[in-house]
Amino acid sequence: MNQINIVVAGASGKMGSEALRMIEKEEYLNLVGCVDLKHTGKKVSEIEGLPNLDALFYHDINQCLEAVDADVLIDLTSPKVGYQHTKAALLNGVRPVVGTTGFTAEQLEELTKLAKEKQVGGIIAPNFAMGAVLMMQFSRMAAKFFPDVEIIEKHHDQKVDAPSGTAIKTAELIQETRQAKQQGHPDEEELIKGARGADFDGMKIHSVRLPGLVAHQEVTFAGPGENLTIKHDSFHRESFMSGIRFAVEQVVDLSELIYGLEHLMLD
Template identity: 75%
Template sequence: MSKIRVVVAGASGKMGSEALRMIEKQSDLTLVGCVDKQHTGKKVKEIAGLPQFDAIFYNDIEKCLAEVNADVLVDLTSPKAGYKHTKAAILNGVRPVVGTTGFTNEQLSELTQLAAEKKIGAVIAPNFAIGAVLMMQFAKMAAKYFPDVEIIEKHHDQKLDAPSGTAVKTAQLIQEQRNKKNQGHSEEEETILGARGADYDGMRIHSVRLPGLVAHQEVIFGGPGENLKIQHDSFHRESFMSGIKFAIDHVISLDKLVYGLEHLMLG
């Protein structure tokens, strides 16, 4: 069986470099190119701390996809670049696996339609940690019985979007089960604007950004005389790699865009 040929965008970042190390360990994957603002024209093995790949760094997605023969693009960049890279991959017949968050609904709709037109698989996942996907599904189950809920998500201080894609996805899943309810006292007043967090369909989302954090989320449900807390913690970026590998394996056989790893895990 031939190896799946992978391009990684954001390859010199913390998540991207972890993805390179994951690919190095997999006998059925091979790295054929990298897209990054740094190291243009250099081989991966020439960069200190990165695996011994001969794949070249590009600073332009179109040039990369034109010059290398790729099956899958793994994008771990920023919302702006991620959208551009995902669209370029689909148009070039390369299947994107995207861990970048912060896409707008309009962008997701456009990419979904484009993938359907091209009959090409794509996976966009707010979170690739298997435990985080299960946490979101458990929260959805609980929302049927506990309509009062708040989400606290905590990430490193270099994260660009708030709330996180995982928190938004969790709120969307809860919304599917929960009748809209404006929580808190009807006369509640924020004496400091934003103290109660973001309002999503009446539930509240709180974002924490601090050095030392990686990715953490707690979903707290309240009921008469009881609380239910569902929590997931990623202490190292290695926690996302099993989900990325899972998505790479499945995107090859897809003919549409799938948003959320749960659709591949749970059917």
């Protein structure tokens, strides 16, 4: 495989640092720069706990993309910053691989149009764990036969968005095959507001935030006399790296923006 030059945004964070370790292990992946609010002007190798790589840290995405020859941007930041980074990458002809969740429908539409205009491929994925992608697809299949369903997602207590992007994407996929219905008793009353969770097309989504968790989701379906639970657990952030590596390999051949890793895994 030809060498792929990569910029990582959010490189000093927990997911970003894991991505740096993944890049270090692969001979065909070459880190050319990092974008982060910390460590501007320093080499990755100068930061304690990060791999022995010579790429520099930059404070600003545009400054970084002007200074280095990048093929792919891996963005693992926040929704607001991730949107700005993705847009900057597309404008500079760099292919974004984005693991940041929380983009609005309007932002996704704008980025999709920009990618098409620039003929630059990109991937935005709510979850890069391949097992989680399969969990979402299996849930989509099951919903055709089990319209009564609830989603429980659990993440660490530093996650700022709720529900998670994975839970929202799961609900959207379920909606494609599920016969719409309002679940629960018609006279159901919440004695404490929010007790029944968020409502999405009549199904409920529950978010749990606790220290020590990484990323966990279970989708529970029920029918007369039976129950089906589809569950996925990420116990370490390393679980997302195989999907990110796969996306980097695939994105260099794309000329459009794709939302969801399943479009590449299951085609």
